Amino acid sequence: MCGQNLGNIVKNLRRSQGVSQELLAEESGLSIRIIQRIEKGETTPNGDTCRKLSDALKVTPNELMNWKQIEDIDFLKKLNLSALTFIFFPLLGILVPSLVWISKKDKIKDLDIVAKKLINFEITWTILFFFMPFLITPLLYMTIEIFLQIFNIDIHFKQNHWADAQLIWIIMYVINIVFIVINAFRIHDGKELKYFPSIRFLKN
Numbered sequence: 001m002c003g004q005n006l007g008n009i010v011k012n013l014r015r016s017q018g019v020s021q022e023l024l025a026e027e028s029g030l031s032i033r034i035i036q037r038i039e040k041g042e043t044t045p046n047g048d049t050c051r052k053l054s055d056a057l058k059v060t061p062n063e064l065m066n067w068k069q070i071e072d073i074d075f076l077k078k079l080n081l082s083a084l085t086f087i088f089f090p091l092l093g094i095l096v097p098s099l100v101w102i103s104k105k106d107k108i109k110d111l112d113i114v115a116k117k118l119i120n121f122e123i124t125w126t127i128l129f130f131f132m133p134f135l136i137t138p139l140l141y142m143t144i145e146i147f148l149q150i151f152n153i154d155i156h157f158k159q160n161h162w163a164d165a166q167l168i169w170i171i172m173y174v175i176n177i178v179f180i181v182i183n184a185f186r187i188h189d190g191k192e193l194k195y196f197p198s199i200r201f202l203k204n
Contacts, residue, residue: 006065073187079114083097121197125197
């Protein structure tokens with residue numbers, strides 16, 4: 001037997017790994033109906049079914065019986081703050097939180113949620129960091145020139161793309177730091193994380 005709370009354990013493990021009931025059924029060789037009944041607590045699986053489930057969920061049968069996620073707010077805050085390493089190099093804001101996440105994956109409550117939201121934000125930010133100055137600066141100059149032509153204003157201004165790019169990068173650094181710090185407080189207070197902009201590269 002796998003324990004009285006197996007249904008909740010299987011459900012929590014499956015969700016923490018981002019696995020659907022259909023995929024779990026396919027990986028374990030069990031029918032989706034059996035998976036649904038186990039998660040609802042309608043049936044207690046035998047030893048062979050337990051083994052198939054543990055293999056599919058990449059845990060041992062003993063871990064499946066005793067598995068639970070601990071609540072560790074401090075670790076979640078450390079994970080969030082680890083993204084500040086982007087200050088030294090933008091890609092570190094993705095790499096370091098990813099390594100911290102992997103080190104405790106499936107062990108800590110809400111770790112996957114925090115990690116995925118944070119990493120999605122950092123990936124989005126990194127893409128914008130490298131491309132925004134080359135998109136915004138020309139567009140800005142073009143807009144100014146059109147405005148001057150429309151209103152017949154005879155003003156000559158010197159374009160300095162490098163200086164403008166540096167300003168944009170500074171602003172983006174500040175935005176990243178602000179979001180990380182704010183969300184550290186939101187984690188402490190048990191509030192939902194807010195990151196913007198953020199493309200969902202990793203789905204919850």
